[in-house]
Amino acid sequence: MDLTDRAYALAEEMLADPLPRRWKHSQGVAQRARSLRSILGGDAGLLEAAAILHDVGYSPRIAATGFHPLDGACFLRDAGFDERVVRLVAHHSCALLEAEERGLRSELGDSFEMEEPHLTDALIYCDMTTTPDGEPTTSEDRISEIVGRYGPDTIVGRFIQRAAPQIHAAVSRVQSQLGTAA
Secondary structure, three states: OOHHHHHHHHHHHHHOOOOHHHHHHHHHHHHHHHOOHHHHHHHHHHHHHHHHHOOHHHOOOOOOOOOHHHHHHHHHHHOOOOHHHHHHHHOOOOHHHHHHHHOOHHHHHHHOOOOOHHHHHHHHHHHHOEOOOOOEOOHHHHHHHHHHHHOOOOHHHHHHHHHHHHHHHHHHHHHHHHHHHO
């Protein structure tokens, strides 16, 4: 079984039944990743695997700290997944900023290196332009939805507002690369 097939099978096992909406979102994020093949070359499968797995840390079976990027990355590392996928999951969508809000910056940052910037940007693009139901959206609308769902003064609300400029910049870089590749 190749990396992407293994990633889909694991993500479905961990998310489909206990968290069907999270599973739909993950499938939508993976679909977005497939749309980036023209700019990713040999890293396309790697990104797709990270995309389908990016929220696996929400699974009640593995949630340990309650911080899904850290829980997911630890689980994937222990399961023997490719280290680059593990790093992308650990740091997806500016997770280090949320780790700061949660007092977990050293746990995340010391345990998992950052992946290459073009892949980090690509995963931000995929996650932050996909609704919770797996449909395409803009990063502006996605951030507004997150703030509305969690509240502006919650950990997630504060983090996403702090991360917004970085998220929008990453989305813009990816869209520019797609425009150039077209």
